[in-house]
Amino acid sequence: xxxxxxxxxxxxxxxxxxxxxxxxxxxxxxxxxxxxxxxxxxxxxxxxxxxxxxxxxxxxxxxxxxxxxxxxxxxxxxxxxxxxxxxxxxxxxxxxxxxxxxxxxxxxxxxxxxxxxxxxxxxxxxxxxxxxxxxxxxxxxxxxxxxxxxxxxxxxxxxxxxxxxxxxxxxxxxxxxxxxxxxxxxxxxxxxxxxxxxxxxxxxxxxxxxxxxxxxxxxxxxxxxxxxxxxxxxxxxxxxxxxxxxxxxxxxxxxxxxxxxxxxxxxxxxxxxxxxxxxxxxxxxxxxxxxxxxxxxxxxxxxxxxxxxxxxxxxxxxxxxxxxxxxxxxxxxxxxxxxxxxxxxxxxxxxxxxxxxxxxxxxxxxxxxxxxxxxxxxxxxxxxxxxxxxxxxxxxxxxxxxxxxxxxxxxxxxxxxxxxxxxxxxxxxxxxxxxxxxxxxxxxxxxxxxxx
Amino acid sequence: xxxxxxxxxxxxxxxxxxxxxxxxxxxxxxxxxxxxxxxxxxxxxxxxxxxxxxxxxxxxxxxxxxxxxxxxxxxxxxxxxxxxxxxxxxxxxxxxxxxxxxxxxxxxxxxxxxxxxxxxxxxxxxxxxxxxxxxxxxxxxxxxxxxxxxxxxxxxxxxxxxxxxxxxxxxxxxxxxxxxxxxxxxxxxxxxxxxxxxxxxxxxxxxxxxxxxxxxxxxxxxxxx
Numbered sequence: 001x002x003x004x005x006x007x008x009x010x011x012x013x014x015x016x017x018x019x020x021x022x023x024x025x026x027x028x029x030x031x032x033x034x035x036x037x038x039x040x041x042x043x044x045x046x047x048x049x050x051x052x053x054x055x056x057x058x059x060x061x062x063x064x065x066x067x068x069x070x071x072x073x074x075x076x077x078x079x080x081x082x083x084x085x086x087x088x089x090x091x092x093x094x095x096x097x098x099x100x101x102x103x104x105x106x107x108x109x110x111x112x113x114x115x116x117x118x119x120x121x122x123x124x125x126x127x128x129x130x131x132x133x134x135x136x137x138x139x140x141x142x143x144x145x146x147x148x149x150x151x152x153x154x155x156x157x158x159x160x161x162x163x164x165x166x167x168x169x170x171x172x173x174x175x176x177x178x179x180x181x182x183x184x185x186x187x188x189x190x191x192x193x194x195x196x197x198x199x200x201x202x203x204x205x206x207x208x209x210x211x212x213x214x215x216x217x218x219x220x221x222x223x224x225x226x227x228x229x230x231x232x233x234x235x236x237x238x239x240x241x242x243x244x245x246x247x248x249x250x251x252x253x254x255x256x257x258x259x260x261x262x263x264x265x266x267x268x269x270x271x272x273x274x275x276x277x278x279x280x281x282x283x284x285x286x287x288x289x290x291x292x293x294x295x296x297x298x299x300x301x302x303x304x305x306x307x308x309x310x311x312x313x314x315x316x317x318x319x320x321x322x323x324x325x326x327x328x329x330x331x332x333x334x335x336x337x338x339x340x341x342x343x344x345x346x347x348x349x350x351x352x353x354x355x356x357x358x359x360x361x362x363x364x365x366x367x368x369x370x371x372x373x374x375x376x377x378x379x380x381x382x383x384x385x386x387x388x389x390x391x392x393x394x395x396x397x398x399x400x401x402x403x404x405x406x407x408x409x410x411x412x413x414x415x416x417x418x419x420x421x422x423x424x425x426x427x428x429x430x431x432x433x434x435x436x437x438x439x440x441x442x443x444x445x446x447x448x449x450x451x452x
Numbered sequence: 453x454x455x456x457x458x459x460x461x462x463x464x465x466x467x468x469x470x471x472x473x474x475x476x477x478x479x480x481x482x483x484x485x486x487x488x489x490x491x492x493x494x495x496x497x498x499x500x501x502x503x504x505x506x507x508x509x510x511x512x513x514x515x516x517x518x519x520x521x522x523x524x525x526x527x528x529x530x531x532x533x534x535x536x537x538x539x540x541x542x543x544x545x546x547x548x549x550x551x552x553x554x555x556x557x558x559x560x561x562x563x564x565x566x567x568x569x570x571x572x573x574x575x576x577x578x579x580x581x582x583x584x585x586x587x588x589x590x591x592x593x594x595x596x597x598x599x600x601x602x603x604x605x606x607x608x609x610x611x612x613x614x615x616x617x618x619x620x621x622x623x624x625x626x627x628x629x630x631x632x633x634x635x636x637x638x639x640x641x642x643x644x645x646x647x648x649x650x651x652x653x654x655x656x657x658x659x660x661x662x663x664x665x666x667x668x669x670x671x672x673x674x675x676x677x
Contacts, residue, residue, distance in 0.1 A: 245555035
């Protein structure tokens, strides 16, 4: 996201520009509508009444600013042709008006116009001397000015109202509308929608667009994990109910059976299913412990070669015929590493047992090593797995053999091994060997054994 | 002797169920996957099919759908080990007659099987034709019509409609319907009857609401104005 796409920058600029626009439009409109101050010629009766006083040179020169000329007329400014204080102003008049008065001193004709709360008149000149006089505004003039100001204020207020309303609409469309859309979309997600209706929000370049995109992916991820969980629950219930169904039937049959041989068969069936049930339950629990990070690692130095040999000899002990199919490749690649031997054995054992279960020929176990990782490869010489099913191998309860052969495992071993490998910081992959057979590669981080 | 086809990939369960049902005097044929099951269901004449949902090849739902598409109205009792209600009702929507969740008591299975077989047309007690409000149900011909439009109904749907028509516009309670069509009372939360009714409505040529739901009591047939 570029800086000019950032919502905070945009908001700042927007508020700034809009506020500036409203304020200046108010000001401009006020100027437009208010009556401009137009200088009027000084009424002749004022001129004539002032004339006697202003015709005497001595008197004229003595008229310093601040002095009363006659009646309410007071000198506001004076300009002498020379001297240290050529230009003087009445100190009671705000300095803001000085420029205005200086300009008026240069005017050709005596004029009058309101200046603040007073009426300015002038210039009156005699020889090279010039003065300006002021008088308080009359009641009428004050009223006129007040009306003028009131009108200006009204125009300003009105334009502020209209301007701010325009801002509100703009913000509404630009900011509130997307927020409302996001709220609606969030509600949709809460109800389980996979693709909430975000309209064109995700295409926006700012923070709102980012939020919309995040929401979109979240909704999808949620739906995916919810589906996975639902499927898992459905599978779990299926896997638990099937042995239960058999047990219920076998129990009834054995109760009605007089033949002791047949009854023994049913009892064996019951025993097998009971064992199966406890295996499934135990594995589901391990799986959930692994997924929730409840498994604690017991890292210690492990001779991986030795661990695999031990596993092979254990399997050999239980079933010599099966065990004879296992070949451990001899190489220097077998590492000594820091790992959890229990978990490591669990991973390899599951894959080896699977290979024994689903194939009839030799099973090779070999190892490769590079700087940071080592890879244990378990390869069988069976029919392999159709490529489109390779990725499903690690899905809980997936079985490569579609006919539900109950001598086969419960369908959790591969999933369990993959999760366990992940706990050890490794990965598991399955692929068909070019020369036939399934090849499982377990890649784990190599951790140097500390020589303590 | 009634012939039953059991489609289930669980070999051990199948063989035990075979023992039980044979002892009850039924003749059983087994099929261990969906393809074989469908083939046998289409080729043989069975009085009842016991159908598992999770099957290798094509699953139980697909099998049922194809069976019904070929207008085979053999009664089907679904056996399902999956948990959720949706799954159970899904079978009924595709035209199954009843379902039994696994695990079940073998006696319950036998009772359901007998109930479903009891009401097949040749054992019907009162074969006379009944008519009401445009509906004609003729058990002798095994034919149901609505406004002279022949309805393609499963045996269960046929029996439900017949019971409703015989009600002559009176409300027939759900339990009565269930006993007449499924041979059993309704269990709590049992939606099978509602699903059957909705299936019948979908098959009507017009005005599905002419089979009216009377909330809390049952269903009745409305006379069209």
